[in-house]
Amino acid sequence: MTTVTVSVGQQAYDVKINDTLHTRIGAEIASVWTPRQIALITDSHVGPLYLAETTRQLEAAGFQVLPLEVPAGEESKSLQVAGDLISALAEYGFTRGDGVVALGGGVIGDLAGVVASLYMRGIGYIQIATSLTAQVDSSVGGKTAVNLGATKNIAGTFYQPNLVLVDQTYLETLTDRDLVEGYAEVVKTSALAGPEFFGLTGKIQNITDIRTHAQALSARAITYKAAVVMADEKEAGQRQFLNFGHTLGHAIELLAHGELRHGEAVSIGMMALTERMVRVGVSPADLVPALQSRLTAVGLPITSDLLGTPAFFDRLVNDKKNHAGTLNLVALEDIGQPIIVPKALSAMPEFMASI
Template sequence: MSVVHVAFNDKSYDVKIDNNLHTQIGSEVASVWTPRKIAILTDSNVGPLYLADTQVQLENAGFEVLPLVVPAGEQSKSLVVAGDLIGQLAAHGFTRGDGLIALGGGVVGDLGGVVASLYMRGIAFIQIATSLTAQVDSSVGGKTAVNLGQTKNIAGSFYQPDLVLVDSTYLDTLSKRDLVEGYGEVVKTSALDSLDFFAYTGQIKSVSDIYQHAQELSQRSIAYKAKIVMADEKESGQRQFLNFGHTLGHAIELLAHGGLRHGEAVAIGMIAITEKFERDGVSPKGLTEAIRTRLVAVGLPTTSEFIGQPEFFNHLINDKKNHGGTLNLVALSAVGKPIIFKKNVTDMPAFIEQN
């Protein structure tokens, strides 16, 4: 088992990575929580596969379990759904001493974190990550949020879990597309982290390679993210590096209206932003192609017709990373050397459209 320890001034927890964790949920949760009521939040894709077994394991460990299932997909990341879930916790008599487990991918993790942080001003929270996106990125670091209208992740909180469990056998039931979209975040992290990790992703030549190396990819990705978030929990400094590809990617994702997965949009965003910074001499020549090669190898998209459309720039204006008209864009001066490049929102059309 690999363990990545995440520690802040007032909170610490372990991210445990092992392919047998799906059989040890009861004992793992009991190692950090005393007997209590637990809500298991999952979605309509994950629930039929893993909810019943997870519930049995927790009940056998002495917990009282309330299953909560939401429709799969980004539409469940809303204040309306969060409010409904909070109402269900109240109806079942949950107190501040009880807990919530998010069993699922990034959407369930985000939604669960928001609900746990809001209910009675905060109840205990654990993540069991079942998607590659969650296993390499979203389950760690405490950023939780829901969407509002056409603005992604606009309402949320920083709320750290008590434990994160990562078991790559959960990936076996993902569709190929849902697996591959998470690899977009892996490539992002490898480019941010080091030449060593970037070389490692350069060895991933197929979807089957992702399965084969999933545990190592999770460990490396989470280790980097943990290092960053421990140094900057509330995203006032270097945690912004993790937004590499996301500012443009979020705009593309919203314009696609469900036609693109998050990791697919991030992949496109990474290529688009790196092309521009390479053109301007901020990033080294050849970096865009090196990133593109890693994405194309597993079938991730790298272009979008939405880039440069008027609605695209409108979404940049409404991005939560717009600070008084200035976007903090993430560039790579080299692999493993991210920098923040400030760009006025009004200058973005010229920055994007210039050849």
């Protein structure tokens, strides 16, 4: 068992990483929560696989479980769906002493986190992360959000969970594509963290390697992100570094209308940004092939025709890192040396055309 403790403000919680956690969910949750009502939120992909067994374990541990399933996909990350879930909690008489458990990937984690943070101004919240994206990134740090129209993650909260369970066994039921899109976040984190972690991702040569080393990759990524979150919970400083690849990536993800997964878009965003930062003298030239080799080794895309289109620039206006017309772009001066490069929105067309 690897345990990473995240301490922010007056709250601390554990992220537990082990491939047997799926067999003792009830006991793990009972270690941090007294018996109560639990809204167990999942989606139509994960539910048929794990909802019944998770419910059984929770009920055996003394919890009353309300299973709530939403359609799988980014479309469920909406104010409408969040409102429907909140209404369900109210209908079943949930109080401030009850809780929400997210059973799923990044979409479910974000959605359930929003619900928990808003219901009665906040009730207990636990994440059981079933995708690699959720395990290495979105389940840690307390950022929750839903989308509004064509704007990604525009309505949300900083709301820390009481516990996060990361079990690589859940990855066995992921398709290769779903697994690989999460690996993009691992590559991102390794580039931010430094040569040791970046060296580990350099040894991943295929999808089988990801599955074989998933626990070590998750532990490294979570340890790094936890340290960043503890130093900067509300993204006022160094937590912005975790957005490496995301500003450009989010824009093309939205324009792709479901044809690109989040991690695929981040992969493209990292490459597009780094190529241009090399051109303007911010990043070293050898960073481009180093990133490219790690991404293409497992089949991640590294470019898109959506980059630089008029619609692409329109999407940048609504990015959360747009501060009064200036984007805070995250670049790398070297591996393990991220920096913020302010760039006026008006200068982005010229910047994107710089290769």
